[in-house]
Amino acid sequence: MASIEKITYACNSPDRLATFWEQALERDRVPLPSELADETDDPDHVLLADPDGRSPPLLFKRLPKGSTEDIPIHLDLATKERAATVERLEDLGASTVETKRERFHERTEEWTVMKDPEGNGFCVCDRASR
Template identity: 40%
Template sequence: MGAMALRWYTVVVDSRDPSSLARWWAETLGWVIVFETDEEVVVVPSGADIAPRETLDDWLTEGQGLVFVPVPEGKTIKNRLHLDLAPHTTQDRDAEIAALLERGATHVEIGQSDAAEEEVTWTVLADPEGNEFCVLSSRNR
């Protein structure tokens, strides 16, 4: 890896209720909360090694986390960045989407219904605070 490379460390999510939204995403992803204050809640993959990394190569190969921070305003426009989630081919995609909806996700229309039905292989949802994300077609890589 090049010496000028930087690690993609986290995605920061503004939220009205960081604790609640962090827990929603932790459950959705099967991740865990590793740090929580009134100012931020950090969620990382289960089993992530959060020990210090001594070498650049080790540092650059670590995965990303999500950080939820408080903001006073609610979300008002479509996100310019969103997460894509994908079920494995052994999972029941429709059941996974139904479970997300039962936990507070909502369907979102961002223009995908304008495309031919066979071209739309993803479902657009929003988390409980309105942040869009997609559930892609089932896959194994």
């Protein structure tokens, strides 16, 4: 069985984008593993870890990226208070694209599609974190 080692973001400004996600997800910056690090701080790589160790780390790496319009993988954030979370993320630099609603059998789900400061898509949904 495979497991997710980390989620890597190709980005223009690793520090700026990591700062957004650090605050949005309440993650901690951690030292880079030896295969990514050198003797000095590396401005082209920033690694964020989940303080509880339940989620994979996020690596922000200075790299050219493809289109932000058709992203096959993005983060889905779950929260008990979607509207307040969306507002907080906007204050941190995210932008709202749209809010969607879809019916699944007996329940209706609603989520907000957003973009981080570099235009990467993600969603915020009305569910408590697992």
